[in-house]
Amino acid sequence: xxxxxxxxxxxxxxxxxxxPVSLSLPSGALVALLGPSGSGKTTLLRILGGLEFxxxxxxxxxxxxxxxxSVQERRAGFVFQSYALFRHMTVFDNIAxxxxxxxxASRPTKAEIARRVTKLLDLIQLPDIGARYPSQxxxxxxxxxxxxRALAIEPRMMLLDEPFGALDAKVRKELRQGLRDIHDTxxxxxxxxxxxxxxxxxxxxxxxxxxxxxxxQIGKPQDIRARPATAFVRDFISA
Amino acid sequence: xxxAVTLKFxxxxxxxxxxxxxxxxxxxxxxxxxxxAPLLAVFAEALTRGVGAAIASLANRDAQxxxxxxxxxxxxxxxxxxxxxxxxxxxxxxxxxxxxxxLITLIDLPFSVSxxxxxxxxxxxxxxxxxxxxxxxxxxxxxxxxxxxIVLATxxxxxxxxxxxLIPVMIEQGRAEEEAALTLGASGWRTFRTVTLPNIRWAxxxxxxxxxxxxxxxxxxxxxxxxxxxxxxxxxxxTIEMLYNEYLSVAAFSLAALLTLLALVTLLxxxxxxxxxxxxxxxxxxx
Ligand SMILES: Nc1ncnc2c1ncn2[C@@H]1O[C@H](COP(=O)(O)OP(=O)(O)OP(=O)(O)O)[C@@H](O)[C@H]1O
Ligand SMILES: [Mg+2]
Numbered sequence: 001x002x003x004x005x006x007x008x009x010x011x012x013x014x015x016x017x018x019x020p021v022s023l024s025l026p027s028g029a030l031v032a033l034l035g036p037s038g039s040g041k042t043t044l045l046r047i048l049g050g051l052e053f054x055x056x057x058x059x060x061x062x063x064x065x066x067x068x069x070s071v072q073e074r075r076a077g078f079v080f081q082s083y084a085l086f087r088h089m090t091v092f093d094n095i096a097x098x099x100x101x102x103x104x105a106s107r108p109t110k111a112e113i114a115r116r117v118t119k120l121l122d123l124i125q126l127p128d129i130g131a132r133y134p135s136q137x138x139x140x141x142x143x144x145x146x147x148x149r150a151l152a153i154e155p156r157m158m159l160l161d162e163p164f165g166a167l168d169a170k171v172r173k174e175l176r177q178g179l180r181d182i183h184d185t186x187x188x189x190x191x192x193x194x195x196x197x198x199x200x201x202x203x204x205x206x207x208x209x210x211x212x213x214x215x216x217q218i219g220k221p222q223d224i225r226a227r228p229a230t231a232f233v234r235d236f237i238s239a
Numbered sequence: 240x241x242x243a244v245t246l247k248f249x250x251x252x253x254x255x256x257x258x259x260x261x262x263x264x265x266x267x268x269x270x271x272x273x274x275x276a277p278l279l280a281v282f283a284e285a286l287t288r289g290v291g292a293a294i295a296s297l298a299n300r301d302a303q304x305x306x307x308x309x310x311x312x313x314x315x316x317x318x319x320x321x322x323x324x325x326x327x328x329x330x331x332x333x334x335x336x337x338x339x340x341x342l343i344t345l346i347d348l349p350f351s352v353s354x355x356x357x358x359x360x361x362x363x364x365x366x367x368x369x370x371x372x373x374x375x376x377x378x379x380x381x382x383x384x385x386x387x388x389i390v391l392a393t394x395x396x397x398x399x400x401x402x403x404x405l406i407p408v409m410i411e412q413g414r415a416e417e418e419a420a421l422t423l424g425a426s427g428w429r430t431f432r433t434v435t436l437p438n439i440r441w442a443x444x445x446x447x448x449x450x451x452x453x454x455x456x457x458x459x460x461x462x463x464x465x466x467x468x469x470x471x472x473x474x475x476x477x478t479i480e481m482l483y484n485e486y487l488s489v490a491a492f493s494l495a496a497l498l499t500l501l502a503l504v505t506l507l508x509x510x511x512x513x514x515x516x517x518x519x520x521x522x523x524x525x526x
Contacts, residue, residue, distance in 0.1 A: 084415035098423035
């Protein structure tokens with residue numbers, strides 16, 4: 001799905017988290033929102049997911065105005081920074097949650113739900129952990145379960161807030177490729193937030209560099225490396 | 240073979256055996272003197288003339304009416320306060336607004352106001368001499384010296400218990416899990432039912448039990464609004480006091496023992512639930 005962000009701004013009381021920003025994300029792209037802490041990355045992601053509403057501006061999905069769509073109607077697969085797995089449910093029930101939440105008419109049968117959950121567990125290469133609780137998983141496993149849970153709703157796009165933020169360097173590297181693979185198999189437009197420029201450059205098709213609520217540069221990783229648009233971008237990517 | 244050198248390691252938070260035993264001893268002695276001894280005394284006093292006399296005194300009409308009234312009051316005020324407590328805690332923890340700190344203080348107000356004063360407030364507001372009260376009495380719905388007044392007084396006094404238990408738990412848990420449920424397509428109500436409520440259930444249970452114990456035991460506020468009409472508005476604690484003042488000690492202590500048993504039953508219930516769900520508790524409370 002093609003995502004268009006049109007002059008979106010967000011004000012929290014007196015702080016401007018986002019100055020009007022505009023952005024066009026081509027269908028099927030893996031996009032990185034890159035910037036230092038407080039630059040407005042999470043805010044922009046939450047606005048896309050419908051968890052936050054912009055002070056002004058519009059969001060368009062495939063050319064349709066989606067600004068007024070509720071969080072449920074957006075059908076975004078959201079992966080939270082701390083994963084936000086339901087701690088009182090097993091991994092299986094976590095992944096099945098979105099399917100069980102569907103209205104009766106469009107809810108798959110129990111057997112069908114089980115089949116899909118099993119398939120997703122295979123996709124994240126953790127076929128045997130369905131009966132465990134989130135507290136019994138490692139950080140990397142939790143991250144992948146969060147990914148599977150988001151994918152289960154057959155989302156229109158994937159939104160990931162620092163998907164590797166809480167993991168050590170080695171696991172990060174492994175999971176990076178995992179995310180790339182899953183993105184390539186699903187073909188979903190995916191936006192992930194990071195403040196790690198190496199991660200953004202290595203993984204993304206398109207990198208959006210942000211600073212203090214503004215977009216500094218949008219481009220392919222190699223273009224941003226070759227021609228940083230501002231002094232900020234040059235400093236940030238060489239850091 | 241070398242000489243075995245036994246090294247004893249003690250973790251940093253561990254005390255010497257002596258200190259540990261002294262601490263445990265003080266705690267046990269304190270509980271024994273302050274909690275168990277008085278409780279035993281109540282039961283002993285109730286049984287001075289034998290089990291038969293104690294049971295007979297409970298079968299008395301006024302005693303029966305008091306027991307029924309106390310159970311009715313708990314059955315009305317505890318669920319209502321649980322609902323209000325959940326709503327208040329939810330509102331306070333899930334939204335940012337001005338005057339939040341003030342609202343939290345306001346929830347604590349019943350703890351700091353003397354129950355007698357709370358009772359007087361209700362009498363002032365709903366008594367026959369007040370505007371509202373006069374009209375209600377005239378239309379046949381008296382509040383003061385009747386069940387509604389006692390329920391109001393009980394609810395006022397026990398309001399903080401549930402909210403107090405829930406607020407810290409809900410603050411600690413944050414909003415992320417609920418937001419996740421919403422992004423997965425769940426409605427607000429479904430999110431509340433399947434994510435919020437299960438996450439707070441232990442705190443809720445504990446708050447409800449405390450609330451219930453206090454609702455059944457409340458004396459001061461109820462004494463003011465009930466008018467202490469024997470067989471009509473006299474709750475168990477009120478009846479106990481009246482019997483005691485009339486030197487009917489077996490009757491007074493039998494009723495007191497029953498009130499104590501009701502409280503103990505709720506505590507046992509909680510312990511049983513905790514034991515039954517111990518594995519799940521352990522799984523969900525780690526990390
Ligand atoms: N709910 C909120 N209330 C008030 N201010 C907020 C809120 N959320 C974000 N902000 C402010 O908006 C700005 C952008 O925050 P945002 O969370 O989008 O940054 P970020 O780029 O995701 O940072 P990080 O890398 O630290 O997660 C910050 O100045 C932050 O303080
Ligand atoms: Mg952030």
